[in-house]
């Protein structure tokens with residue numbers, strides 16, 4: 001099979017590695033990829049935003065399925081560009097990807113389809129939004145409607161902080177177009193869970209649930225990041241809960257989207273909150289999570305290329321299951337000093353070798369080659385996934401390998417999965 005993966009982060013490295021394990025004979029290309037994807041795949045010097053160039057490549061190389069890793073090309077309509085040329089692509093259309101690219105769209109659709117989520121109001125004017133938040137009890141959740149690279153959601157502990165967030169979005173234009181419309185929503189207490197479904201638009205097949213750690217520092221303190229680590233499986237993510245999420249969240253959303261003329265195909269990411277009142281949706285994303293993919297894919301027993309190609313051809317995946325492997329996986333993300341604030345780039349780095357034998361997968365995220373030398377090129381530099389028969393073993397492997405990633409300013413959280421490991425140890 002000929003496969004093209006679009007993107008250049010840790011998630012795309014994990015997708016390439018998974019597809020390579022599934023099919024050692026496949027031709028796997030990654031555009032543009034990173035130094036880690038050039039191995040399981042072959043890098044192609046095309047930007048993820050060059051939609052026409054990607055379609056030309058897929059056509060010239062008889063690609064059986066193009067898999068889109070990040071949200072931006074989907075929000076920009078890569079599915080429509082490929083469809084117009086009869087090229088098979090796995091990922092939602094621009095209109096369907098509004099589930100992630102517009103929080104206003106997503107919240108209204110959830111309300112219309114009866115999907116449980118936090119109560120909300122929509123604002124475009126600072127004055128009205130300010131009047132509204134002044135009357136409610138903190139914490140107050142303020143979100144830019146558009147794509148903001150994980151920085152558009154603020155959980156404000158006071159009315160003043162909520163007003164600051166609203167001012168940044170609606171007055172100071174800090175998020176550009178993405179922040180001109182704002183959702184103010186009810187705070188939901190509880191633990192978060194990421195559940196990914198592979199869907200043909202009608203059937204939603206769940207992958208193993210995982211848990212991300214978004215805050216920068218140990219003990220879930222500090223600013224929000226793209227994700228500092230993740231683990232799977234999660235004790236809270238029982239088979240019953242996943243089935244409930246499929247029935248009460250995925251199915252009604254897919255039905256609602258199909259009925260409205262924009263069926264959703266691809267990976268559907270349901271960010272859930274396990275509240276005292278039951279499961280509620282925090283957000284949807286139109287792709288796999290990063291870094292969650294780095295633990296979910298190694299635990300996915302079934303091959304993914306066939307169902308993704310079938311969905312790209314418009315076929316059904318009724319009856320397919322993801323086949324969860326036994327054991328656990330835990331990823332620690334090693335980040336640049338300063339992240340999520342400003343950080344240096346081009347810092348020379350060294351990676352530990354011979355990891356696979358030690359049940360560790362190393363996924364490149366923000367790395368590059370300069371004059372033949374490996375250097376840092378992003379905030380999240382590498383993700384180190386430890387595999388084990390249980391979470392404690394996976395954690396030990398991940399943390400030991402993370403400590404062996406060497407570059408000036410390297411930092412990571414030492415407590416990914418900590419509370420789950422403590423609980424299971426009784």
Ligand code: AMP
Nearest residue numbers: 118141153155185186187188189282283
């Ligand atoms: P989002 O961009 O919607 O994923 O929000 C980012 C993070 O903010 C989530 O992962 C949650 O940790 C937190 N969050 C968002 N919305 C809520 C909410 N309504 N109640 C509590 N926490 C929230």
Ligand code: GLY
Nearest residue numbers: 212227289290291
């Ligand atoms: N790790 C959260 C996300 O991918 O959106």
